[in-house]
Amino acid sequence: MPALIRNNTIVSDEWCFDASDSDGIGRRRAYSLSEWKEDGRPAHAGVQMEPGDDCRELAEALPRLELIAVHFPAFTDGRGFSMARELRDLGYRGELRARGHILPDQMHFLHRCGFDAFQPDDSSRLGASLERLQGFSEHYQAAVDQPLPLFRRRG
Amino acid sequence: MYAYDHYDQQLVDERVAQFRDQTSRYLAGDLTDAEFLPLRLQNGLYVQRLAPMLRIAVPYGLLSAVQVRKLAQITRDYDKGYAHISTRQNIQINWPRLEDVPDILAELASVQMHAIQTSGNCIRNTTTDQFAGVAADEIEDPRPYCEIIRQWSTLHPEFAFLPRKFKIAVCGSHEDRAAIHAHDIGLELHANSAGEMGFRVLVGGGLGRTPVIGSEICQWLERRHLLSYLEAILRVYNKHGRRDNKYKARIKILVKAMGVDAFRRAVETEWASLKDGPTTLTESEMARMATFFTPPPYEQPDAMSDKAAVAAAAAAEPLFANWLRRNTVAHRVDGYRAVTVSLKATGNPPGDVSDSQLDLLADLCEQFSFGELRTTHQQNIVLADVRERDLHALWRSLQAGGLASPNAGYLTDIICCPGGDFCSLANAKSIPVAEAIQERFDDLDYLYDMGPLELNISGCMNACGHHHIGHIGILGVDKKGEEFYQVSLGGSQSKDASIGKILGPSFSRSEMPDVIETILSVYVAERLEDETFLQAFRRIGMQPFKERVYARVDPQ
Numbered sequence: 001m002p003a004l005i006r007n008n009t010i011v012s013d014e015w016c017f018d019a020s021d022s023d024g025i026g027r028r029r030a031y032s033l034s035e036w037k038e039d040g041r042p043a044h045a046g047v048q049m050e051p052g053d054d055c056r057e058l059a060e061a062l063p064r065l066e067l068i069a070v071h072f073p074a075f076t077d078g079r080g081f082s083m084a085r086e087l088r089d090l091g092y093r094g095e096l097r098a099r100g101h102i103l104p105d106q107m108h109f110l111h112r113c114g115f116d117a118f119q120p121d122d123s124s125r126l127g128a129s130l131e132r133l134q135g136f137s138e139h140y141q142a143a144v145d146q147p148l149p150l151f152r153r154r155g
Numbered sequence: 156m157y158a159y160d161h162y163d164q165q166l167v168d169e170r171v172a173q174f175r176d177q178t179s180r181y182l183a184g185d186l187t188d189a190e191f192l193p194l195r196l197q198n199g200l201y202v203q204r205l206a207p208m209l210r211i212a213v214p215y216g217l218l219s220a221v222q223v224r225k226l227a228q229i230t231r232d233y234d235k236g237y238a239h240i241s242t243r244q245n246i247q248i249n250w251p252r253l254e255d256v257p258d259i260l261a262e263l264a265s266v267q268m269h270a271i272q273t274s275g276n277c278i279r280n281t282t283t284d285q286f287a288g289v290a291a292d293e294i295e296d297p298r299p300y301c302e303i304i305r306q307w308s309t310l311h312p313e314f315a316f317l318p319r320k321f322k323i324a325v326c327g328s329h330e331d332r333a334a335i336h337a338h339d340i341g342l343e344l345h346a347n348s349a350g351e352m353g354f355r356v357l358v359g360g361g362l363g364r365t366p367v368i369g370s371e372i373c374q375w376l377e378r379r380h381l382l383s384y385l386e387a388i389l390r391v392y393n394k395h396g397r398r399d400n401k402y403k404a405r406i407k408i409l410v411k412a413m414g415v416d417a418f419r420r421a422v423e424t425e426w427a428s429l430k431d432g433p434t435t436l437t438e439s440e441m442a443r444m445a446t447f448f449t450p451p452p453y454e455q456p457d458a459m460s461d462k463a464a465v466a467a468a469a470a471a472e473p474l475f476a477n478w479l480r481r482n483t484v485a486h487r488v489d490g491y492r493a494v495t496v497s498l499k500a501t502g503n504p505p506g507d508v509s510d511s512q513l514d515l516l517a518d519l520c521e522q523f524s525f526g527e528l529r530t531t532h533q534q535n536i537v538l539a540d541v542r543e544r545d546l547h548a549l550w551r552s553l554q555a556g557g558l559a560s561p562n563a564g565y566l567t568d569i570i571c572c573p574g575g576d577f578c579s580l581a582n583a584k585s586i587p588v589a590e591a592i593q594e595r596f597d598d599l600d601y602l603y604d605m606g607p608l609e610l611n612i613s614g615c616m617n618a619c620g621h622h623h624i625g626h627i628g629i630l631g632v633d634k635k636g637e638e639f640y641q642v643s644l645g646g647s648q649s650k651d652a653s654i655g656k657i658l659g660p661s662f663s664r665s666e667m668p669d670v671i672e673t674i675l676s677v678y679v680a681e682r683l684e685d686e687t688f689l690q691a692f693r694r695i696g697m698q699p700f701k702e703r704v705y706a707r708v709d710p711q
């Protein structure tokens with residue numbers, strides 16, 4: 001059973017992301033953005049976004065979507081970081097999952113941008129990833145985890 | 156200068172621990188080469204032709220004596236006893252061992268320094284005028300804003316994996332000494348018609364393969380909006396910049412592809428959701444930052460008698476007179492001058508400085524310049540606050556340390572990247588070309604007769620030596636495995652910035668001093684009274700240079 005990090009724990013996945021996933025039986029399948037649109041934009045669904053997808057397409061459905069996964073085909077492709085912040089700025093409160101080629105060393109930034117679930121392709125790295133979730137104790141910038149920049153809190 | 160509080164210190168300490176962890180996982184095989192690459196780059200570590208190279212951040216070029224001594228010690232303990240000043244005011248050491256880098260970073264952290272984001276596809280060190288705070292033509296000190304930008308960009312969670320590197324420069328004076336037109340974002344402090352200070356924002360400038368002069372996207376931005384506006388620009392770039400081709404990934408290509416008006420609209424749309432949010436700067440934060448850059452306790456010298464003493468010393472020693480005239484500039488406080496310490500002595504690779512010279516500079520800045528010095532993008536050092544009556548004593552000490560070349564701003568004050576001697580990306584060596592030119596034009600009378608002249612050399616298209624914006628630019632090119640050099644003329648990095656035009660077919664290394672000499676002889680023959688090289692070139696154009704150069708040497 002595939003696993004992921006959610007709420008600071010390693011849990012097994014109730015979603016599957018690939019039609020050919022043979023052990024996806026019994027798990028809910030997440031849509032791609034185009035599948036979701038073709039299927040009439042169902043509420044209470046899960047959608048996986050790819051880099052370059054426009055997350056404003058989800059805007060109206062955000063209060064009801066249960067999962068938005070943002071796919072990182074390569075860990076060097078930073079578009080997913082901006083997408084997460086935009087989704088949170090648009091008011092999405094549900095599970096926001098980073099999936100794909102993500103490094104333990106990126107966990108901290110992903111978390112700050114609004115991700116609350118993390119699923120590296122290489123599941124042997126889940127432990128290392130969890131350990132590095134809180135990489136730094138303070139940050140200069142405002143972000144999703146800390147909406148005030150340090151200069152408004154410094155003292 | 157800015158002093159860390161416990162937040163800043165904790166962050167650099169945690170960064171050292173993080174890099175120690177990354178290095179040991181890499182050495183243990185838990186991180187692949189490809190995965191470790193951006194992690195080490197974002198800590199300034201390259202793997203070069205011969206050894207790793209570590210680029211240490213010098214935020215907007217400012218260093219204290221304590222930091223300079225630490226750098227001297229690091230080059231002794233971990234390297235070969237010298238450092239190199241880069242064209243972005245940073246400091247590079249060329250021979251550290253990978254295993255030692257976490258320790259070097261810990262040494263740096265002990266003096267409030269780091270190597271964060273000195274490389275990689277992220278927001279790099281913000282650069283500015285080396286005469287910030289002392290220049291007679293300054294409108295407002297840019298350094299508080301540089302520090303504000305430094306903190307905002309440091310470990311910014313959204314912008315650590317951009318399509319490509321991203322460079323910001325800030326200028327606060329009438330003359331632009333920060334080359335803001337050649338940066339991804341250029342910021343120019345100026346007042347609006349109501350007299351309020353704000354920023355003119357340029358975007359999409361840059362050198363490299365496709366040199367572009369930045370375009371204005373905001374004529375006047377209120378200061379408090381600085382960070383939210385930068386964040387909007389970066390977000391547009393992060394989302395839409397090209398990632399399929401690294402040569403087309405800089406923001407300049409995106410601005411060109413979208414058109415500057417469409418780009419501005421995209422930024423404004425993005426900004427609408429960020430403007431007036433928590434990232435908006437507060438008056439108290441701007442005031443707090445300004446307190447770190449207040450003037451030092453200047454004495455009230457007897458300017459008249461000081462000037463008379465300097466004049467007498469200059470009359471007695473022509474060498475001192477030369478240096479005084481070329482390597483010192485006016486200061487906003489009467490009785491003081493700002494001194495450029497040239498790292499361009501003939502035979503010294505441009506921008507290289509030895510450990511003992513660093514120690515000497517640390518002592519001299521404590522003795523004569525309130526314990527601070529600056530690195531410059533021309534790869535020199537500036538002591539910004541020297542009393543006029545101390546100039547002669549300072550000069551003597553510099554001379555003893557081989558640091559008194561009186562050539563600041565002249566032909567032999569060459570900007571030069573490390574090139575093929577060190578850099579694995581190079582097409583050709585650059586240091587030997589600089590040395591050959593310095594040797595040929597060693598005669599000071601000739602040098603001064605040529606007037607202010609910027610000659611910049613890059614070993615490849617990446618243009619670290621800023622060849623496009625040199626009055627004379629030299630670019631190393633590879634022709635069937637052989638090193639050749641292409642010459643361009645008429646570049647400028649000032650407010651009237653321009654990209655140099657290519658003279659014609661390239662030359663072999665041994666031809667270069669002759670080629671430069673011919674170019675200069677055309678200038679001498681054609682110039683009107685008081686006309687600089689750049690002015691003359693702009694008036695007469697390329698043709699006379701072309702004719703003479705290619706009549707004399709055989710193009711390859």
Ligand code: SF4
Nearest residue numbers: 572578581614615619
């Ligand atoms: S211009 Fe080219 S050769 Fe010179 S340092 Fe940059 S990458 Fe290396």
